[in-house]
Amino acid sequence: MPELPEIETIARTLAPEVESRLIQAVDVFDASAVEPGVDAFRELVLGRRIARVARRGKLLLLHLQAAGGKDGGTVAVHLRMTGRVLAISTGQEPKRPRVVLTLSAYSSDEGPVRLVFSDVRRFGRMHAFAPGDINHWHFYQNLGPEPLTMTVQDFRACLAPGGRPSRARIKALLLDQGVIAGIGNIYADEALFRAGIRPDAVAATLGPGCRAVLFAAIQAVLIQAIAENGSSIRDYRDAQGNAGAFQNFFQAYGRGGQGCLTCGTIMQSLRVAGRTSTFCPRCQTP
DNA sequence: ACGGATTCCTGATGGC
DNA sequence: TGCCATCAGGAATCCG
Numbered sequence: 417m418p419e420l421p422e423i424e425t426i427a428r429t430l431a432p433e434v435e436s437r438l439i440q441a442v443d444v445f446d447a448s449a450v451e452p453g454v455d456a457f458r459e460l461v462l463g464r465r466i467a468r469v470a471r472r473g474k475l476l477l478l479h480l481q482a483a484g485g486k487d488g489g490t491v492a493v494h495l496r497m498t499g500r501v502l503a504i505s506t507g508q509e510p511k512r513p514r515v516v517l518t519l520s521a522y523s524s525d526e527g528p529v530r531l532v533f534s535d536v537r538r539f540g541r542m543h544a545f546a547p548g549d550i551n552h553w554h555f556y557q558n559l560g561p562e563p564l565t566m567t568v569q570d571f572r573a574c575l576a577p578g579g580r581p582s583r584a585r586i587k588a589l590l591l592d593q594g595v596i597a598g599i600g601n602i603y604a605d606e607a608l609f610r611a612g613i614r615p616d617a618v619a620a621t622l623g624p625g626c627r628a629v630l631f632a633a634i635q636a637v638l639i640q641a642i643a644e645n646g647s648s649i650r651d652y653r654d655a656q657g658n659a660g661a662f663q664n665f666f667q668a669y670g671r672g673g674q675g676c677l678t679c680g681t682i683m684q685s686l687r688v689a690g691r692t693s694t695f696c697p698r699c700q701t702p
Numbered sequence: 703a704c705g706g707a708t709t710c711c712t713g714a715t716g717g718c
Numbered sequence: 719t720g721c722c723a724t725c726a727g728g729a730a731t732c733c734g
Contacts, residue, residue, distance in 0.1 A: 417727070474728080496728055498712080537711045539728070555729080584705065593729080601727065649726090650714080690707070691727065 418495040420563070420598030421641035422652050422660065423471045426501055430476075430655035431469040433503035434531055437519035438465050439480075449514035449533060451543040460544035461517065464488040466531075473559050473597030476501060487547040492556065493533065498651040499540030502532045510534065515542055536651070560596040563634050571596075571631040572624065581620035586630075588689035589619050599634070601691045602647055602669045607634040609668035614700045615693035616686060621702070640665065668694050 418426070442458045444450055450457040464480035465488065471477065476495070480488030493501060504510055506527035515533040533542055543553065550556050561570055574595050575582060582589060589595050590604040599607070608615050611633035613626065622630070646652055646660030649670075653659060667677050672685035676696035685694045 494728080496711095497726075535711095536713070537726095539711060582705095588705075591728085689705090692725085 417497055417600060417602060417649060418499065418646070418652050419474055419600035419603050420471075421603070421638055421644075421662065422646035422654075423474050423476050423495070423598070424642050425646045425654045425660060426476055427469050427471045428654075429658075430501060430503055430531075433529060433655060434466045434478075434519055435469060436465065436467070437522070437529065439463065439517050440520055440528070441516075441518035443516040443518070444514075445516070446514040446538065448538060449535070449540070449542060451541055457542070457544045460489055460546060461491060466519070472556070473562070473593055474600065475556070475559075489544065489546045489548075490550045492543045492545065492550060492553070494541050494543070495535065496537070496539035496541075498537045499533065499535040500651065500653055501655055502534070502653070502657055503655045504530050504532055512536065514538070514540075555593070558594045560592070560594050563596055563598060564638060566596075568628050568631050571634075572627050575619045575622070575627060583618055583620050585615065585688055586613060586617045586619045586622065587615035587691075587693055590634075591689055591691065596634075598638075601693075602649075602666075603634070603637055603641065604691075605668040605694055606637045606641075606666065609695060609700060610637060612700050614695055614702050615688045617702045668696070670694065 439461055442462050444454045447454050464482055466478050467481040468479040470479060476493040478491040480490060482488035510516060510532040512534050513532045514535055517531040519529045519531060521528050560574060575589060587604050590599050611630040613630055641647060641662040644660055644662035645654060647662040648659035649663055671683045672694045674683055676683055676699055679698050681696055681698040683694050684697050685692055
């Protein structure tokens with residue numbers, strides 16, 4: 417459930433805590449949390465500096481610097497459903513950590529900071545890459561465009577991969593990271609509600625006007641969610657441990673059986689692309 | 703070839 | 719009160 421707005425919020429709250437710090441220790445408490453294996457991960461990360469924190473789709477990226485200011489590769493963190501990345505200072509104890517990176521102090525009157533990756537359901541991963549190697553990672557290389565920087569023309573093209581309009585259902589395309597990067601179940605449902613399009617509408621049947629409306633809805637919902645620091649259903653927290661507030665603005669996600677906020681009709685739920693999808697049968701059309 | 707279904711995980715939840 | 723089935727879902731993998 418950490419999707420684009422949540423990862424963006426984590427990146428923004430993590431950056432001032434960890435950027436320019438040196439990784440002085442690497443502790444892996446759960447071997448399945450790191451790629452490509454515990455020893456290789458430590459080798460790729462230990463002694464590097466965190467030069468810059470960034471985001472691509474739902475990936476949190478730590479760009480590293482090696483001695484002499486040379487490119488030190490990249491760590492890509494995928495939180496999947498319940499992953500968290502927290503920056504904690506000395507004295508605080510991380511709960512159920514899978515990986516802990518101990519970072520240098522900025523000055524002598526300040527203690528070290530730890531970057532903690534935890535994840536109760538253990539679906540998330542930290543992938544370490546040597547310089548340039550992330551570009552050979554299949555998942556990364558096939559990521560679709562960023563919804564907040566693409567144009568409406570790009571978006572129309574997304575829905576017609578290879579020039580042929582897709583016969584897939586629109587929600588399946590929105591959730592496909594190779595089509596457009598960063599959207600998950602929450603923001604797909606919210607954007608489709610705002611655009612008045614049913615999640616099971618066949619993409620090829622949506623006209624140009626309809627696609628433009630959907631694109632505007634996607635951007636609007638992502639921008640508002642970032643402004644609210646993401647959505648905290650249960651697990652999501654930013655790098656300082658704070659919850660987001662966008663869950664208070666949900667109009668579709670998780671509202672099955674409740675009245676539509678626009679027309680009062682009972683919201684229905686449907687399984688599309690293996691996900692629970694909630695929509696208003698009156699406001700949203702095929 | 704393409705799209706849908708299954709699998710991996712654990713904690714919260716609801717019914718009996 | 720306690721137990722058990724069910725549900726949550728991102729993406730790799732399997733299947734039709």
